[in-house]
Amino acid sequence: MILTLTLNPSLDRTIAIGALDRGAVIRAAAAHLDPGGKGVNVSRALLANAVASRAVVPFGGDEGRQLVRLLAAEGLDMVTVPVIGPTRSNVTLAEPDGTITKINEPGTALSPGELDTIAEAVLAAAHEADWVVASGSLPPEVPADVYARLCRRFAGAGILVAVDTSGPALACALGAAPALVKPNAEELAAATGMPIRRLGDVVEAAGKLRAAGARTVLASLGADGAVLVEDTGIWYGEAPVTEPRSSVGAGDAMLAGFLAGGGHGPDALAQALAWGAAAVRLPGSRMPGPADIDPGCVAVGPPDPARLLSSTPPAPAPLP
Numbered sequence: 001m002i003l004t005l006t007l008n009p010s011l012d013r014t015i016a017i018g019a020l021d022r023g024a025v026i027r028a029a030a031a032h033l034d035p036g037g038k039g040v041n042v043s044r045a046l047l048a049n050a051v052a053s054r055a056v057v058p059f060g061g062d063e064g065r066q067l068v069r070l071l072a073a074e075g076l077d078m079v080t081v082p083v084i085g086p087t088r089s090n091v092t093l094a095e096p097d098g099t100i101t102k103i104n105e106p107g108t109a110l111s112p113g114e115l116d117t118i119a120e121a122v123l124a125a126a127h128e129a130d131w132v133v134a135s136g137s138l139p140p141e142v143p144a145d146v147y148a149r150l151c152r153r154f155a156g157a158g159i160l161v162a163v164d165t166s167g168p169a170l171a172c173a174l175g176a177a178p179a180l181v182k183p184n185a186e187e188l189a190a191a192t193g194m195p196i197r198r199l200g201d202v203v204e205a206a207g208k209l210r211a212a213g214a215r216t217v218l219a220s221l222g223a224d225g226a227v228l229v230e231d232t233g234i235w236y237g238e239a240p241v242t243e244p245r246s247s248v249g250a251g252d253a254m255l256a257g258f259l260a261g262g263g264h265g266p267d268a269l270a271q272a273l274a275w276g277a278a279a280v281r282l283p284g285s286r287m288p289g290p291a292d293i294d295p296g297c298v299a300v301g302p303p304d305p306a307r308l309l310s311s312t313p314p315a316p317a318p319l320p
């Protein structure tokens with residue numbers, strides 16, 4: 001069983017528009033509401049592929065109740081934890097050429113008591129879990145070491161922790177030896193202070209995250225695919241998509257595919273890429289099921305260090 005924790009879940013509203021014209025009144029062509037948050041999406045992708053998963057989901061206010069209703073309608077196995085602050089709403093503006101503009105609210109603070117209750121819910125469910133996936137941003141005022149504490153709590157208990165986050169929460173988690181981290185190119189650049197222009201940079205940056213404590217690094221590179229760096233080897237793979245519809249949640253589908261595929265090695269990477277590509281072919285943050293996933297679209301092999309990435313993440317700020 002794969003347990004996910006999403007401390008900052010969301011209602012994800014995707015609004016299809018013509019061109020994004022700043023300052024204008026924009027009439028939307030269509031709108032769609034999905035339950036969201038990174039760990040929630042990992043569980044949704046696993047559910048869509050009949051892989052056992054349970055999601056720990058704090059929820060608050062009318063938005064939170066709606067989130068829980070949407071997840072229940074999908075049949076998600078979840079442990080819901082009521083909190084005082086309302087669940088956030090995130091907005092995606094989707095233009096016809098595939099350009100996505102995402103606006104994520106910060107979310108509302110969790111009190112120390114609420115954090116304790118959430119931690120208890122994770123501990124209670126974790127005894128059945130092979131993996132615990134801690135994913136997404138932290139709401140305001142939540143201590144940056146919250147994922148690190150989770151890693152330490154499960155160290156030695158035979159439960160592997162995967163962390164998908166950014167900034168100080170990622171930096172703290174690295175020091176607590178997570179079994180897996182899944183940075184995207186921007187997060188890799190920010191975490192290492194390195195410009196990420198070529199596959200060689202990705203491999204080098206992943207090496208730095210491993211030196212800092214992560215056992216395995218699964219680096220997602222958007223349309224350029226992904227790099228896996230672990231004890232037994234380094235692999236690169238891609239699964240090109242000719243008509244991408246929405247990359248929102250593709251990283252979550254990809255992480256779900258990797259864990260469902262065994263959580264290490266080239267076959268798991270291939271499954272991760274197939275699930276990620278399938279998510280990109282679907283609208284909004286819909287998670288792909290078997291009918292959407294084409295394992296034949298993937299190529300995995302050794303990375304060519306000189307290969308340029310099609311887009312370079314912003315130059316990282318100097319490290320303090």
Ligand SMILES: Nc1ncnc2c1ncn2[C@@H]1O[C@H](COP(=O)(O)OP(=O)(O)OP(=O)(O)O)[C@@H](O)[C@H]1O
Pocket residue numbers: 183184185219220221222223224225226239240241244247248249250251252253254272273276277280
């Ligand atoms: N345009 C694309 N074409 C093909 N595959 C894609 C494309 N965009 C994303 N993917 C697939 O999805 C994976 C995850 O994408 P990305 O690196 O954008 O993740 P992310 O930034 O974590 O996304 P999110 O936070 O929205 O889940 C990539 O490694 C790749 O396999």
Ligand SMILES: O=P(O)(O)OC[C@@]1(O)O[C@H](CO)[C@@H](O)[C@@H]1O
Pocket residue numbers: 008010012035036037038041090104135136137138248249250251252285
């Ligand atoms: O603000 P965070 O927690 O970094 O990301 C939240 C989010 O963008 O991630 C998911 C896609 O990966 C969406 O469902 C959700 O809106």
